[in-house]
Amino acid sequence: MESNPVLLESKSSPINLLNEMQQLRLLGHLCDVTVSVEYQGVRAEFPAHKAVLAATSKFFKEVFLNEKPVDGPRSNVFLNEVQVADFASFLEFVYTARVEVEEDRVQRMLEIAEKLKCLDLSETCFQLKKQMLESVLLELQNFSESQNSEEDSATRPST
DSSP: OOOOOOOOOOSSHHHHHHHHHHHHHHHTTTOOEEEEEEETTEEEEEEEOHHHHHHHOHHHHHHHHHOOOOSSSOEEEEEESOOHHHHHHHHHHHHHSOOOOOGGGHHHHHHHHHHTTOHHHHHHHHHHHHHHHHHHHHHHHHHHHHHHHHHHHHHSOOO
16 A cells, blocks of 8 residues: 655744754854854954855855865855944845835845845845835825815815
8 A cells, every 4th residue: 555745844944944054153162163243444254154055155156156165164264345233134134035124225235135145135136125215205296186186175165
């Protein structure tokens, strides 16, 4: 008697995996790369995991696949002209699939996503910018309609 195959699939595993990797990163455990960023004299170092960075960023994937083994398993990557807050937000996004930033930083996050070739973050920023633009256009349309109705009522003679 033959048994039919069944699919065992976890809906929580991807989120659990991301959460655990984020905790390991925050505690500095099993990190095998340090990313140094600098912008206008402000510099910071971020320990991370090559596998996570390579899986989420084509830029990092290219760097890690082309690096020569040097003394020890830990490597360093230097990013110039990247703001510390933006890279911290980038890391939070790739480790958690979410990040909260101020509206005026969305464009910078899109730029860092493009620089680091992070398709998920690029798409997320693009969608948010689209929603923000649609919201502004809707507000302008409502304002315009309210102005038109005020003008209409002002030009009508009162009886």
